[in-house]
Each structure stands twice: as structure tokens, then as C-alpha cells.
Amino acid sequence: MAxxxxxxxxxxxxxxxxxxxxxxxxxxxxxxxxRVFKALADPHRVRIVNLLAxxxxxxxxxxxxxxxxxxxxxxxxxxxxxxxxxxxxxxxRGVWAYYSIDRDVFARLPMVxxxxxxxx
Numbered sequence: 001m002a003x004x005x006x007x008x009x010x011x012x013x014x015x016x017x018x019x020x021x022x023x024x025x026x027x028x029x030x031x032x033x034x035r036v037f038k039a040l041a042d043p044h045r046v047r048i049v050n051l052l053a054x055x056x057x058x059x060x061x062x063x064x065x066x067x068x069x070x071x072x073x074x075x076x077x078x079x080x081x082x083x084x085x086x087x088x089x090x091x092x093r094g095v096w097a098y099y100s101i102d103r104d105v106f107a108r109l110p111m112v113x114x115x116x117x118x119x120x
Contacts, residue, residue, distance in 0.1 A: 032086075039085035044070060045078050049087065049101060058091050058098035 039045060047068055052059060064075050079099055082088045087105055091098045 035085050036087065039081050039087060042078065042081070044068065044074075045082055048075070048078055048082065052088070052099060052101045053106070055100070058089075058100040060096050060098050062096070 040049070048064065051064060051067060061072060061075050061079060064070075065072050068075060070078075079088065083090060083099075087102060089100050089102050091100070
């Protein structure tokens with residue numbers, strides 16, 4: 001019989017992803033986890049996350065466009081998808097928005113794959 005560990009559920013979009021190996025994943029946890037995976041399923045969004053993860057400070061959308069080779073509206077569209085999934089933080093500075101990854105959320109993502117240990 002397998003003994004599975006459980007995680008405390010946190011009430012933010014991506015932060016409450018339950019392990020796939022949990023005995024029972026609620027419908028809400030499954031929807032939130034799917035939203036995270038859907039947001040990361042686009043190569044442009046993966047590049048944006050990589051760019052933000054390697055940046056030493058929050059990045060303005062205008063600074064991302066040349067690096068990504070995408071137009072400003074396209075980058076903004078992808079940033080919104082990542083924000084809606086709860087993966088990014090946004091800081092308003094005057095008329096400009098600066099983005100960074102939510103490091104706490106990304107630190108928890110590997111927990112989605114925690115599997116139980118089999119007991120002999």
C-alpha cells in the first residue's frame with residue numbers, strides 16, 4: 001500500500017497545485033494545475049519565464065520585445081496569460097508595468113509531481 005504525502009492548500013492561483021500523486025486531487029486543484037500547464041505550454045511564454053527568471057530585477061514589457069523578437073502587444077498578451085495563471089508579479093511604475101516571476105510559486109511547482117513511497 002502506498003503512503004502519500006499531502007500539501008497544505010494555499011489560496012492563490014498557482015501556489016495551491018496539489019501533487020499529481022495525491023490520493024485525491026480536488027476538481028479545483030486540477031483546474032488550477034491545468035491552468036498553470038496551459039500557460040506554460042506556449043514556447044513564447046516559456047521564453048518569457050526564462051527571461052524573467054534570469055533577470056536581476058523586474059523587466060518592463062518594452063525591454064522584452066527586442067529580446068523575444070515579438071511585438072509589444074504580443075508580449076503583453078503572453079504576460080497577461082502568465083499573470084492570469086498566477087505565475088508572475090506585476091509592479092506599476094508610473095505608466096509602465098514591470099514584471100518578475102513569483103519565485104514562491106515556481107519553487108512549489110515541482111511538488112505537483114511528488115509521488116508517494118511504497119511501503120513494504
